[in-house]
Amino acid sequence: MNSGFxxxxxxxxxxxxxxxxGKARLGxxxxxxxxxxxxxxxxxxxSAIIDFRDCELTLSKxxxxxxxxxxxxxxxxxxxxxxVHIVSKPTETALALMFSNLMVKDEHFASxxxxxxxxxxxxxxxxxxxxxxxxxxxxxxxxxxVTLVNLDQTDHISDTGFVCVIQE
Numbered sequence: 001m002n003s004g005f006x007x008x009x010x011x012x013x014x015x016x017x018x019x020x021x022g023k024a025r026l027g028x029x030x031x032x033x034x035x036x037x038x039x040x041x042x043x044x045x046x047s048a049i050i051d052f053r054d055c056e057l058t059l060s061k062x063x064x065x066x067x068x069x070x071x072x073x074x075x076x077x078x079x080x081x082x083x084v085h086i087v088s089k090p091t092e093t094a095l096a097l098m099f100s101n102l103m104v105k106d107e108h109f110a111s112x113x114x115x116x117x118x119x120x121x122x123x124x125x126x127x128x129x130x131x132x133x134x135x136x137x138x139x140x141x142x143x144x145x146v147t148l149v150n151l152d153q154t155d156h157i158s159d160t161g162f163v164c165v166i167q168e
Contacts, residue, residue, distance in 0.1 A: 003055075005032035006147030008139065009041045013129055016048045019143045020055035026063040030070050037074045044075050047129075049122045051140055053088040057095050064099045083113040084122040093117075 003022025010017065016036065020028075036042055059067075085096040096115040103109050114125045119137045123129060129136070 003028060004147050005035075006143050007032075007036050008143050009039065009046070010139070011041065011043075013131070014043070014046045015126070015129065016042065016046050017139055017143055018048060018050040019140065019147055020050070020052050020057075021144070021147060022054075023056045023058055024052075025058050026066060029059070029063075029067055033067075033070065033074065045081050047082040047084075047126050049084045049086065049126070049136070049140075051086045051144075052092050052096070053086055054144070055092065056089075057092050059095055061098065061102075064095065064102055067099070068102055082111050082126060084125045085113050085115050086117065086119065086122050087115060088117055 003024055004020070005024075005028065006019045008017045009015075018032070018036070020032070037044075085099075087093045087096050093115065096113065100112050100115065103112050116122050116125060119140060123131060123136050
């Protein structure tokens with residue numbers, strides 16, 4: 001199964017949309033976040049909506065701890081952004097909740113990820129967004145389509161996937 005990651009930075013909303021597809025392992029998640037972090041348009045304080053609905057996460061508790069350490073290393077003390085994870089399957093829901101619980105224990109993070117199952121739930125958890133009806137769903141669908149089209153046409157390869165960027 002091919003896997004991939006796409007993201008879109010929306011400066012006027014101070015928002016980053018992230019989309020994962022296929023099977024994602026530790027290396028894929030860390031690689032994708034590093035690519036996002038390296039983008040000159042990325043701002044560490046922007047809120048994020050991370051869509052895992054089309055993804056099978058194959059992560060252990062130690063993998064989640066390593067992701068948390070990578071985030072702390074990348075963001076330092078700037079990690080004040082609000083993050084919402086959209087999940088739709090039991091395993092991914094459990095992993096997202098475990099991730100949030102591990103972050104609680106860490107005490108390094110100003111806010112903890114929220115776990116929701118719908119796009120509307122994601123929008124409701126980021127009240128600072130000023131969106132017209134359906135706009136977030138449209139952006140996520142566009143990101144998904146572009147990511148899937150570019151699955152085999154990108155040079156940003158990790159061991160199992162790729163990174164696709166939509167530029168504003």
